[in-house]
Amino acid sequence: MPPILEVNNLVKRYRTVTAVDGISFAIPRGICFGLLGPNGAGKTTALEVIEGIIPPTEGEILFNGTPKTEAFQQEIGIQFQHTSLLNFMTVRETLLIFQRLYQAPESIERLAEICNLGEILDKMNDRISGGQAQRLMLALALVNRPKLLFLDEPSAGLDPQARRYLWDIIRGIKNEGRTIVLTTHFMDEAEYLCDEIAIMDHGRVISRGAPAELVNRYCAGVTISLPRASVRTPLAELPFSHREVNGRLEITTDRVDAGLAQLLALKVDLAEMTVHSPNLEDVFLHLTGRKLRE
Ligand code: ATP
Secondary structure, three states: OOOOEEEEEEEEEOOOOEEEEEEEEEEOOOOEEEEEOOOOOOHHHHHHHHHOOOOOOEEEEEEOOEEOOOHHHHHEEEEOOOOOOOOOOEHHHHHHHHHOOOOOOOOHHHHHHHHOOHHHOOOEHHHOOHHHHHHHHHHHHHOOOOOEEEEEOOOOOOOHHHHHHHHHHHHHHHHOOOEEEEEEOOHHHHHHHOOEEEEEEOOEEEEEEOHHHHHHHHOOOEEEEEEHHHOOOOHHHOOOOEEEEOOEEEEEEOOHHHHHHHHHHOOOOOOOOEEEOOOHHHHHHHHHOOOOOO
């Protein structure tokens, strides 16, 4: 079976700006694929070109192995980064209006169940919380029962609790067998939701793989950090490589248990020790010298 979506050498240029600079990837069916990158990396533009909202400057997009046709728009679901809801309508009325756009839409009951909208169906749109509004947007993207769903920064602006709640709903949607393509500049969101990610910067894909794979590829080992003062042994005599950063000693090791055993043998006070496992933020820093969010 061909990948559900394949993008080859996609380019989008605005007058002087090359927003997307020749990206290529294939997305297998049933996974959550993330485009991760800082603001301005080109994620939204890439998504909008793939969705057919704006035309590409160059490149090819295949859906189920063949170039997209007009039917593509009917078969995908899109949650835009910014959507305005009409204030004078209830959540149920909003869903009903979207249902009328399609021949065989999902039922309101099912949409409410998937996105947990049951208790707010009869509330006015301007009386629901940010998290509830995002869940309504997600339900609107699901009205036509899409097999492929695009989510642009789905949890932007939400508090941590509402984000986690939304993430679990998105996971549930994926577990129903749908393919999800999402953009995010939240490293934790990509780690929690995505089976595969493409890291974008300056319009290009700078690395691709499963989150854990990328971390192992670029940033193996954990970092043990201790106040400098807690180590009495002269630094030159320490049996492991280390560096001093802002009054703390950082030791990077592949084996945290062996590292700790060595520290204990040196009678180091571990009371203020921290252990940092590398994540996608470290991968981005390694690849670009910058943080994802600055
Ligand atoms: P964010 O996380 O902030 O949404 P992004 O990674 O989605 O960022 P894009 O919004 O795709 O990035 O923008 C990529 C680049 O293209 C930016 O430099 C942006 O200013 C530029 N750009 C986007 N849309 C247009 C446009 N309509 N005209 C000109 N330049 C644009």
